Amino acid sequence: MCEAVGVQRPVLRLAGLVVFLGALGLLTAFFLPVSVEGLQSQMQRFGLLAGPVFIVTAAVLALVFVPGPLLSAAGGAMFGTGLGFACSLASSTLTSVLALLTARRAGGGAVEEIGGERTRALTDLARRHGTVAVVVQRLIPGVPDAPLSYAFGVIGLRTYQIALGTLIGSAPRAFAYTALGDAAVSGDATLAVVATGVGAAVSVLGLGLGWWLTRRNRHRSTDEVTPPR
Template sequence: MPSRRGAVLRLAGLLGALSALAGVFLLGGIVGADEIRGWIAPAGALAPLAFVPVAGVLGAALVPGAALSAAAGLLFGPVEGALLSLPAAVVTALLARDVSARTGGGALDELSGTRVRALTAFARRNGLAAVIVQRLLPAVPDGPFSHAFGLAGVRPWQIGLGTAIASGPRALSYALLGANADDLTGTGALLGVALNVATGVVGLGLAWVVLRRERRRLGPVPGEG
């Protein structure tokens, strides 16, 4: 019983902290691209080096990745901004995964029921593919899922590599939008929107492939014709 009570407290504390961060940053919009630019710009020539760790920590604290990439675009232009957003996204993914895995991973295993166990088993079997699909899907925030992957037990190399593979196109799309924030009907901004949409379509297609493969692995569902 003490062990179970401790697991409940650890998991509740983690989820409470993440909910508070989501309310402040993800939903409240307290920190946006302009604020991030104001923090990084004073670093001058060292701004590119400062951006990666600062954005990595902010992303793990659930500041939206779109705001971080847009800030990179405002500060450094679309190409360099996207190139800096990618390592920042990897730092965010690894940091968020480590925090949640250490704090609540074992607690989740101890407390979860059949359905949650099935979901965590699916994430562990398909760790790299699951991360890639999630990063490509439209309107799906990376920060909360990085924490969820940590709780599910996805390996660090899977979340790091999956983020490095799949976050580039979306980072470039948001960097294009940030770099062209003064003209959202211009060619650069429209290219960013088109790239974001195309990335989402690819993500949906890959999600269908992964789910179909998993269904084949599990075999036919009882009662189906």
């Protein structure tokens, strides 16, 4: 009986986290419309403090699954490519750390407790290569960052791993979307072409790197997970 209760607790913690995040995403989608123009009008009232306020505001919005590209584009529209890029990257890093710490507190260790030896080995492998895993995930197109940041917290990545991985992996895409936001306001066609080119190149790089690492580590992961006979 005690053993069954011990297993149920991590399951309930993990299930509770998943349900909470799912409900949060639905509430954001239906009741928290966010637009570039709306963020601009809200940030203008802060004057010289608009940059720091935007970093914190965008980080909180990303935690509740407001799309990162929209937030980066807003940064570019408000501050230009240079400052907007710095603010967007700082905000993305802050979001990743906050998501990791939240998930670690709510569901940290649950995967290991309810999983078997193979799950524990895979989790350990992810921890040892945490920074690389985050970089690759940030580079792959179409994969939202916030849900994966929560997942990284559940499996136990360290704070420095997700922060460093986000700084490296999110930088190219943050630049692309920030520059597009700047170009949309300034009408700079050259900047728009450069931003589009960077975004396309990052997508190709992310897909290629993800495919290569998966292929390269497939046999290695199998060897590490398989227990000695």
